[in-house]
Amino acid sequence: MPTPTTLPPSDIRRDPSIQHLLGxxxxxxxxxxxxxxxxxxxxxxxxxxxxRHAVDIRGTVVFWRWRYYYVFLLGRNRRELTRREKQLSLLLQAVFLSVLLLVSTLLGLLVLYLVKSALGIDLFPGFSLGIWSWFKQQF
Incomplete structure (x- = not known):
């Protein structure tokens, strides 16, 4: 698409964005x-x-006499990040991955414990966390 400076003078008024603006x-x-x-x-x-955004939701809410607008935009960030933004992004990624790893590990241990209990394996005689009895009552 030609840039505005390369458009012949008579063609600038045929440009869709200019027509929309003038209209x-x-x-x-x-x-x-x-x-x-x-x-x-x-x-x-x-x-x-x-x-241009992948998700672009806009609307208006009437609250008594006042009207409020809301905008929800979601899309790929195409801006160049500053050094501080890059550091914060890396920190948030590390925290997210750590939490994901912790939850996955705990869920895996819970599944292993339930399988162990279902098979009747007693690692510490006379000791129970009570999870298996609760699980049997619920399901």
Missing amino acids: RMPQDVADTFTEAQLASLRLALGARSWG
């Missing part, structure tokens, strides 16, 4: 824009690379 204003105002102004507007509007 949202009164015709007498839209007619006053020069080709250079429209090209600059197209360039400024085209710089909105953040405008």
Whole structure:
């Protein structure tokens, strides 16, 4: 797609984003824009690379006399992260993986304990955590 500066002067008004922009204003105002102004507007509007999101939910909620809007955007982050943001991201990833590993380990130990108890294996005679008896009552 040609950039706004390479569009011939007569073609700038045929650009879809410019047509949309001009269509949202009164015709007498839209007619006053020069080709250079429209090209600059197209360039400024085209710089909105953040405008596309995988999830884009917007709405309005009326609460008594006031109206509130909400926006939920979700998508891939295409920005260049700062050093601090990269460090925070790595820390959050490490915490998430640690929690995932801990939960997986505990769940695995619980399954092993239930299998051991179901088979009647008693590692410590006279000692029970009570999980097997609770599990039998529930299921």
